[in-house]
Amino acid sequence: MSTPYAKLPAWADYGLIPLINLSVAFIVAGLVVVLVGENPFRAAVILVEGAFGKGTGIAFTLFYATTFIFTGLSVAVAAHCSLFNIGTEGQAYIGGLGIALVCLSLDSTLPWWLLFPFAIVASAAFGALWGFIPAYLQARRGSHIVITTIMFNFIAASTMVYLLVGPLKPLGSQAPQTRNFVGGAELPKLNWVIELFGAKIRSAPLNICFLLALVMAFLVWLLIWRTRLGYEMRTYGHSPKAARYAGISETRIVLTAMMISGALAGMMALNPVMGDQHNVAIDFVSGAGYVGIAVALMGRLHPVGIVLAAILFGMLYQGGAELSFEMPSITRDMIVIIQGLVILFAGALEHMFRPYIQAIFASFSPKSVGMEAIKGKGA
Amino acid sequence: MAQAAIELIGINKSFGAVRANRDINLEVARGTIHGIVGENGAGKSTLMSILYGFYQADSGEIRVGGKPVSIHTSNDAIALGIGMVHQHFMLVDNFTVLENVILGAENDALLKSSIAKARSELERLEREYGLEVDPDAVIEELPVGLQQRVEILKALYRGAEILILDEPTGVLTPAEADHLFRILKQLKDQGKTIVLITHKLREIMAITDTVSVMRQGTMVATRTTKETTVGELAELMVGRRVLLRVEKGQSEAGAIKLSVKNLTVKDSRGVTMVDNVSFDVRGGEIVGIAGVAGNGQSELLEAISGIRHAVSGEVTLDGKPIDLTGKADPGELRDRGLAHVPEDRHHVGLVLAFEENENSILGYHDDERYLKGPFLDIDAIMADAKDKIEKYDIRPGNPRLKTANFSGGNQQKIVLAREMEQDPGVLIVGQPTRGVDVGAIEFIHKRLIAMRDQGKAVLVVSVELDEIRSLSDRILVMFAGRVVGERGPEATEGELGLLMAGVEHQEAAE
Numbered sequence: 001m002s003t004p005y006a007k008l009p010a011w012a013d014y015g016l017i018p019l020i021n022l023s024v025a026f027i028v029a030g031l032v033v034v035l036v037g038e039n040p041f042r043a044a045v046i047l048v049e050g051a052f053g054k055g056t057g058i059a060f061t062l063f064y065a066t067t068f069i070f071t072g073l074s075v076a077v078a079a080h081c082s083l084f085n086i087g088t089e090g091q092a093y094i095g096g097l098g099i100a101l102v103c104l105s106l107d108s109t110l111p112w113w114l115l116f117p118f119a120i121v122a123s124a125a126f127g128a129l130w131g132f133i134p135a136y137l138q139a140r141r142g143s144h145i146v147i148t149t150i151m152f153n154f155i156a157a158s159t160m161v162y163l164l165v166g167p168l169k170p171l172g173s174q175a176p177q178t179r180n181f182v183g184g185a186e187l188p189k190l191n192w193v194i195e196l197f198g199a200k201i202r203s204a205p206l207n208i209c210f211l212l213a214l215v216m217a218f219l220v221w222l223l224i225w226r227t228r229l230g231y232e233m234r235t236y237g238h239s240p241k242a243a244r245y246a247g248i249s250e251t252r253i254v255l256t257a258m259m260i261s262g263a264l265a266g267m268m269a270l271n272p273v274m275g276d277q278h279n280v281a282i283d284f285v286s287g288a289g290y291v292g293i294a295v296a297l298m299g300r301l302h303p304v305g306i307v308l309a310a311i312l313f314g315m316l317y318q319g320g321a322e323l324s325f326e327m328p329s330i331t332r333d334m335i336v337i338i339q340g341l342v343i344l345f346a347g348a349l350e351h352m353f354r355p356y357i358q359a360i361f362a363s364f365s366p367k368s369v370g371m372e373a374i375k376g377k378g379a
Numbered sequence: 380m381a382q383a384a385i386e387l388i389g390i391n392k393s394f395g396a397v398r399a400n401r402d403i404n405l406e407v408a409r410g411t412i413h414g415i416v417g418e419n420g421a422g423k424s425t426l427m428s429i430l431y432g433f434y435q436a437d438s439g440e441i442r443v444g445g446k447p448v449s450i451h452t453s454n455d456a457i458a459l460g461i462g463m464v465h466q467h468f469m470l471v472d473n474f475t476v477l478e479n480v481i482l483g484a485e486n487d488a489l490l491k492s493s494i495a496k497a498r499s500e501l502e503r504l505e506r507e508y509g510l511e512v513d514p515d516a517v518i519e520e521l522p523v524g525l526q527q528r529v530e531i532l533k534a535l536y537r538g539a540e541i542l543i544l545d546e547p548t549g550v551l552t553p554a555e556a557d558h559l560f561r562i563l564k565q566l567k568d569q570g571k572t573i574v575l576i577t578h579k580l581r582e583i584m585a586i587t588d589t590v591s592v593m594r595q596g597t598m599v600a601t602r603t604t605k606e607t608t609v610g611e612l613a614e615l616m617v618g619r620r621v622l623l624r625v626e627k628g629q630s631e632a633g634a635i636k637l638s639v640k641n642l643t644v645k646d647s648r649g650v651t652m653v654d655n656v657s658f659d660v661r662g663g664e665i666v667g668i669a670g671v672a673g674n675g676q677s678e679l680l681e682a683i684s685g686i687r688h689a690v691s692g693e694v695t696l697d698g699k700p701i702d703l704t705g706k707a708d709p710g711e712l713r714d715r716g717l718a719h720v721p722e723d724r725h726h727v728g729l730v731l732a733f734e735e736n737e738n739s740i741l742g743y744h745d746d747e748r749y750l751k752g753p754f755l756d757i758d759a760i761m762a763d764a765k766d767k768i769e770k771y772d773i774r775p776g777n778p779r780l781k782t783a784n785f786s787g788g789n790q791q792k793i794v795l796a797r798e799m800e801q802d803p804g805v806l807i808v809g810q811p812t813r814g815v816d817v818g819a820i821e822f823i824h825k826r827l828i829a830m831r832d833q834g835k836a837v838l839v840v841s842v843e844l845d846e847i848r849s850l851s852d853r854i855l856v857m858f859a860g861r862v863v864g865e866r867g868p869e870a871t872e873g874e875l876g877l878l879m880a881g882v883e884h885q886e887a888a889e
Contacts, residue, residue, distance in 0.1 A: 227753050231737070231744050238730045244686055245719070245727045246742040247710020 008358055014300060018346060020353050022312075025345035029338040036329050043323060043330065050322025051315035055199025057322070059191050059206040063276070065307075065314030066206075069213040070268030071292025072299060072306040073220050074127075074261045079301050080224055081257035082237040087134060087149025088265040089289025090156030091127040095266025097160065098126030099273050100168060100178050100280040107185040115184040119274060120212070120267060127266015128259040130156060135258030139251040145258070153289075164282050177281035187275045207275030216264060217303040223260070233257050265289065294343040309346075316342065382445065384409040384541050384572040385430070385461075390439035392425055399425040401596045403439070407541075407589075412563060412573045414583040414604070417593035418616055418816040423576045426593070427543050431463045432456045443541075462534025466546040468526050472519040476512050476529050477501065480536050497536070504535050509565055524555035531562070541572045548582060552671045553844070553876030560586045580609045581845075592616055613817055625824040628832070630852040633662035635698075636836035637683075637717075637805045642692030642703070644675070644682045652678035653689075654860035660805065660836040665827065667851030668840040668862075671879050675860035676840045677722055680809045683838075684719040685709040686727075697804055713742055718798035720791075722809030722840070728794040729782050736764035736778035739797050767796035772822070788819030795823060799830060806830055807838040812846060824850060844872055844879075 008017075030040035051061045071088045078085035085091075102122040106115055134148035161176070170179040188208050191201040224230040236243040236253045243250065272284050291313055298312070299305030320335035345352075383406045390403040399422045407413045417423050428434045430441065432450040440447055443459045450456050456463070470479050481490075481497045501514050510528050518526060527547060534542055544563075548556040563573055563586060575587060583590050584604060591601040592615040600615050637660040644653035652675045660666045670676050681687035682703055683694065689703040696715055701707050709719070721727040729738050740749050740760055749760050764778035771792045773785070782790060791812070798806065811827065812820040827850060831837050841847050847854055848868060856864045856878040864878040 222754075226755055226757070228744055228750060228755060229753065231755060234733070235730055235741065235744075238732045239726050241723075241727045242730050242741065245684075245709055245721060246744065247685075247708050247713060249708070 008354075008361055012357065012361065014302075014305065017354060017357060018298065018300075018305075020357070021345045021349070022342065024353075025338075025342045028345070029341050032334065032337060032341075033330065036334065038327050038329055043327060046323050046326050047319035048315070049319075050326075051319035055191075055194045055201040056204050057318055058194055058199065059201055059204030060318040060321075061311065061314040062190075062210055063204065063206045063271070063314070064317040065310040066210045066213045066271045066275075067268055067288045068291055068295045068310035068313050069217060069307055070264055070271070071289050072295030072310050073213075073216060073292075073303065074264035074268070074289075075292045075296035076299070076301040076303070076306055077220060077224070077233075077264060078257055078261035079296060080230070080237050081233040081253060082240075083135075083138070083254065083257060083261070084146050085131070085149055085258065085261050085265075086146055086293070087131065087152050087289075088261070088268075088292045089285055089287070090149070090153035091130040091262040091265035092268040092285045092289050093153075093156045093160055094130040095123040095127035096269035096273050096280045096284060097163065098122035098124075098266060099269055103181045103185040103274070104168075104178060107181045107183060110184045112184050112187060116187065116274070119185075119270060123266040123269050124263035125266070127269075128263040131258040131262020131265070132255065135255045138258075139254040157283075161282060164280065168280070175281070178279045181274070181278045185274055186278055187270075189275075205272075205276035207271070209271040209275045212267070212270070214307070216267065217307050220264070221303040229256065265292075268292075291339075294346070298343075298346040312342070313339070382409050383407065383442070384444065385574075386440075386442040386445075387426070387430070388440040388442070390426065390429060390441075391437045392422075392429060392434060393437055398596050400429070400436070403593075403598050405591060405598060405601075407572060407574060409572050410567060410570050411588040412567050412575060412586055414575045414577065414587035414590040415593060416576075416578060416580065416583055416590060416612060416616060418578065421593040421616075422596040423593050424545060427463070427545060427574070427576060430456065431461060431543065457537050457539070460538055460540035461543065462537060462539025462541070463543040464527065464530040464534060464545065464547060466549060468530055470518045470526060470529060473517060475515050475517055476521075476532075477514040479518060479529055480514075480533050482533075484537060500536060501532065504532055508535070508569065509562060510535075522555075523550045524552070524558065527551070527559065528562070539571070541574070542566065543574045543576070545576045546578070547575070548577070548579065550672060552880045553872065554880045556582070580612050583612065584609060616817060624849045625821070625828055627828045630664045630831060631834075632664040632852070633834060635659045636662045636696070637838065638693075638695045639683065640693040642679070642682060642694065643690045644678045644687060644692075645690050646678060651690075652860050653682065656692075656857075656860075656862050658855055658862060658865075660838050662804070662834045662836050663831060664852040665831050665837040665839055665850050667847035667854045668838070668857055669844060669847045669854055669875055669879060670840075670842070670857035672842045674857045674879075676842075676857055677809065678860075679857070680719070680722065680807060680840055683807060684717065684721070685712045686721075709742065710745070713801075713803075716804035718801055718803035718806045720794050720798050720806070720808040720811065722813070724790055724794050729790060731781075731783040733782055734779050735768075735773070735782055735785070735793060736760050738782050738793055739764040739767055739778070741797065743797070743801060767793075767800055770800070771796040771826075786816070787814040788816045788823075791815050791823065792819065795826060799826065803835065805836045805838070807840075809840045810843075811839060811841060811850075812843070813841075820846075844875060848872070848875070 033040040033043045051057050071092060074088045075085055099119050099122055102119045106118065130152060134145055134152055137143040137148050138145045164176045168178045169176065190206045190208060190210055191204055195201055224234065232248045232253055235246060236248060240250065243253065268288060273280055277284065295306055295309040295313055299309040316339050320338065324330050324332050324335055385407040387403055387405040390400050392400040403426060415423050425434065429436045432453045432455050435451065441450060442448065448459055471482065477494060477497055480501055481493050485493045498514060505511055510532055512525055512528050512532065518529065547559060551559060567573060577583060587604045589601060590604050590607065590612065592599050592612060594616060640657045642653055642656045643651060646652045656679060668676055678687060682689040685703065685707045686709055688705050692703060694701050694703050696717055701712065725731060730741065743749065749756055761778055768776045768778060773789050773792045773796065782793065785793065808827065811823050815823065827837055839850055851868055854866045854868065854870060854875065855862050856875060858879060858881040863881065866875065
């Protein structure tokens with residue numbers, strides 16, 4: 001028989017399995033905490049409280065989550081077209097360049113609500129351009145997208161270093177970053193929303209990019225499952241031969257998917273650049289593109305899953321920072337290990353427990369796993 | 380009757396909740412040829428895999444030569460004298476025959492002594508069973524029929540007394556198949572026991588002593604071959620009586636709808652696969668292309684449907700030329716009324732991960748009927764899918780079900796429904812019933828005839844000679860990329876078989 005294991009109901013597929021994977025990740029992380037001589041339960045409490053306990057913590061968690069929603073969506077859009085876009089990091093970095101150019105020239109003349117649309121377009125366009133080149137090389141020259149996008153991360157980083165220590169740096173400054181943007185380039189904060197619920201916020205960078213991220217998540221859902229383009233992308237993603245048969249141009253679909261992916265990556269830069277730092281500094285992306293891969297995998301490439309996974313990673317970032325502050329023996333590096341474990345179990349080893357769970361489900365209720373369908377009564 | 384070589388008692392095997400084998404009892408008498416027939420997915424291969432140690436039965440007992448045994452790996456099976464010839468050969472292509480035969484049976488770290496011993500043993504086996512193969516020939520240079528002989532030799536070399544052959548004739552020409560049957564008979568005369576798995580009833584009747592029929596994981600009947608008929612076996616396989624030959628009226632061929640002139644197609648390695656082929660298909664007729672798989676039929680279909688670029692050739696559709704050498708793409712041809720049911724429905728004709736309704740628009744997804752601006756019109760697509768499900772009796776009738784969960788026959792119906800309901804002028808179909816159960820075959824054949832009777836031009840490529848003969852109004856035979864003959868539907872199997880083997884072609888060349 002061709003299907004050795006039966007299908008799971010959706011709630012188990014999207015709820016139970018991620019939960020089990022996550023639990024195992026935290027159990028292993030707990031063992032690591034025990035090894036350095038701390039109480040893992042207290043560490044867990046600090047981590048969760050740091051992320052969700054106070055208003056400021058929540059705001060920071062959602063701020064980080066915003067960044068990861070953008071990069072997660074970017075990776076997911078490409079992945080639906082079976083393109084593994086490792087270049088989200090570089091595309092986001094170059095997206096920052098687009099924002100810098102817009103803000104540096106217009107920040108003193110336009111109010112934020114006029115400047116923001118320009119910045120969105122610029123960030124998306126620059127990110128898309130950075131996605132276009134590897135896509136073109138893949139579609140027309142057969143250069144593997146994984147290799148080229150990794151290369152383009154390095155090219156993006158070098159280009160930005162050159163620009164930020166040279167042309168974009170204000171004269172006389174010693175910091176490798178643009179001048180600070182003024183007035184119009186500062187996006188409104190969303191902290192008041194959390195304060196509505198009675199929480200206190202000292203100072204946190206949560207801004208309207210969070211709403212933009214949610215809108216983009218919805219638009220990505222619309223694109224993938226409700227448009228012709230999304231249908232073509234999924235067809236190509238599942239079977240390039242079927243796409244060829246259906247008259248879908250490989251070049252066009254690869255270029256389009258990668259440009260959309262790059263645009264979403266580029267838009268990620270809006271959050272830290274216009275919502276928080278108000279300048280473009282060296283290495284402002286700081287690995288968010290790579291986290292996006294884990295977020296997309298863990299979210300099963302579905303926008304809802306990606307938003308949830310992004311919040312989880314936001315929690316790990318924020319709560320992790322608190323944890324290393326409260327428990328000095330748990331260093332920043334330890335936090336990275338915990339994040340790594342989550343990525344390992346939720347992303348890379350995603351299917352490790354699946355066969356067992358499927359076997360359990362199948363033995364309890366054959367119907368719930370769609371058995372009737374598989375047997376296909378007659379033909 | 381002779382003593383049983385193999386007894387399977389109460390074998391059960393489940394994969395998850397799928398019960399592939401349930402309470403199977405089978406007794407194979409020593410020194411006989413025992414056939415096992417059944418539709419795809421009936422559990423034949425699973426049962427043999429249990430016997431050969433690939434799978435473990437959940438419950439039940441295996442006895443070899445009367446003694447209960449446990450078979451955990453294929454090595455256990457070999458030690459018990461059971462050998463298997465797989466449907467897809469397990470040979471190393473760039474090794475010689477001799478090297479393949481000793482593979483896994485080398486008895487020394489250095490090969491020299493093994494090879495010398497193997498050579499004399501191999502020569503003895505070849506003499507004894509009439510299995511002549513040059514021991515020093517490289518596998519990839521041998522025709523398929525000889526490669527299969529090497530597989531049999533491999534099993535015999537390991538001391539097999541019981542040989543299991545899984546769909547052995549799928550890749551053979553009729554002449555090669557006949558030769559195989561002679562070899563099997565000879566093996567039987569020498570006292571070997573042979574288990575033959577197949578879905579071709581003709582072979583069962585021709586060669587076996589006993590036949591067992593499997594259906595949906597159970598063993599439904601065992602018959603002595605002489606005392607049964609093809610009709611009875613077919614009925615047992617599907618559980619009801621089926622027509623093996625479709626009834627059809629005289630064709631009324633009209634104007635030329637598809638004309639192919641001097642078409643030449645090369646594969647990705649630059650090997651010429653279709654060599655200067657010309658033919659016409661008229662409205663109201665079915666033209667069948669017969670041939671052993673791999674003689675250019677696949678490439679011909681791919682070229683005509685625009686999937687693969689042709690090197691040269693003039694093709695017209697409804698009298699208007701189409702440029703198959705680079706410009707035409709499948710979408711454009713579809714718009715011009717050419718529908719294509721591809722050979723490989725799993726990777727080309729369908730996206731198995733899609734829901735049924737998504738597959739029911741594949742290729743026609745840019746049709747205005749299914750769109751609202753850039754958005755898919757989900758309501759229209761669902762309504763359309765439900766309509767087709769009803770018309771083509773696709774089961775289960777749930778358009779939201781994942782396509783991978785439909786049986787082969789129903790998957791093929793999804794493709795056929797999609798292509799036929801577009802009301803194309805020309806329909807080209809590759810392997811219309813490959814991997815499709817008998818019940819669905821009848822349905823599909825009737826639909827194809829109905830298309831013909833509506834005045835459409837239908838081109839069918841199939842490796843099943845029976846199918847070609849029962850469907851076609853004209854039969855073209857392809858060999859080595861060329862059309863080597865054209866015959867009417869009354870042509871005998873032997874006549875077509877000779878053409879398929881290239882006999883006439885070679886004589887003409889000499």
